[in-house]
Amino acid sequence: MAGASVEPVSAPEPVVRPARWRHLWGVRRLNRQLFPEPYAFWRFVGYQLSSQGWIWVAEQGDDIVGYAVLTLSLYSEPRRMVGEIISIATVPEVRRQGVARGMLRQALSRAWERGVGQVYLQVAVDNDAAQRLYRAEGFTVERRLKGYYLNGDDAWLMVVARPKPA
Numbered sequence: 001m002a003g004a005s006v007e008p009v010s011a012p013e014p015v016v017r018p019a020r021w022r023h024l025w026g027v028r029r030l031n032r033q034l035f036p037e038p039y040a041f042w043r044f045v046g047y048q049l050s051s052q053g054w055i056w057v058a059e060q061g062d063d064i065v066g067y068a069v070l071t072l073s074l075y076s077e078p079r080r081m082v083g084e085i086i087s088i089a090t091v092p093e094v095r096r097q098g099v100a101r102g103m104l105r106q107a108l109s110r111a112w113e114r115g116v117g118q119v120y121l122q123v124a125v126d127n128d129a130a131q132r133l134y135r136a137e138g139f140t141v142e143r144r145l146k147g148y149y150l151n152g153d154d155a156w157l158m159v160v161a162r163p164k165p166a
């Protein structure tokens with residue numbers, strides 16, 4: 001129509017929330033799209049069913065644009081509960097907007113609420129973006145895991161301790 005102006009449609013802000021069952025297909029899709037060694041779907045089902053596992057998603061409209069998974073496990077010697085960030089990812093279109101940071105902070109809050117003293121994760125030694133995110137959130141390198149990935153690549157084992165009460 002002559003003279004009509006077209007307003008640009010901007011995508012809504014991604015919103016981070018605990019995953020519902022209906023989100024798991026989107027989580028699996030992202031996991032397959034973004035990782036060379038994706039998980040079987042049942043693993044996400046297991047995390048969702050477990051009382052010691054949590055999945056968060058970043059929703060943008062009807063799309064899942066990010067997810068993060070935390071699990072808690074009982075370790076021995078010394079006996080303690082330990083958290084692990086199993087996987088975290090965002091789609092390229094929403095990167096550098098703080099979406100992964102938001103999901104990671106929710107996961108760490110849950111771990112600290114549950115009385116966990118430390119949260120671990122593994123990250124490929126060449127994954128600079130993820131390492132920067134983790135360092136910015138307080139993680140430090142504990143050690144190098146030789147041949148951690150199926151292709152033989154090494155990983156850093158990184159850890160963050162529960163913040164001391166102020």
Ligand SMILES: CC(C)(COP(=O)(O)OP(=O)(O)OC[C@H]1O[C@@H](n2cnc3c(N)ncnc32)[C@H](O)[C@@H]1OP(=O)(O)O)[C@@H](O)C(=O)NCCC(=O)NCCS
Pocket residue numbers: 034088089090091094095096097098099100101102122123124127128129130132133134136
């Ligand atoms: C790593 C990843 C999850 C980061 O997601 P993201 O949503 O872009 O991260 P955020 O926007 O929350 O970034 C938070 C901080 O992390 C750091 N960071 C994240 N991506 C970075 C990059 N590409 N380069 C430098 N620093 C980066 C920055 O400090 C950033 O803060 P800033 O933007 O204010 O400088 C995302 O790049 C990704 O999904 N990669 C592929 C999957 C993957 O590697 N997952 C991790 C496996 S261990």
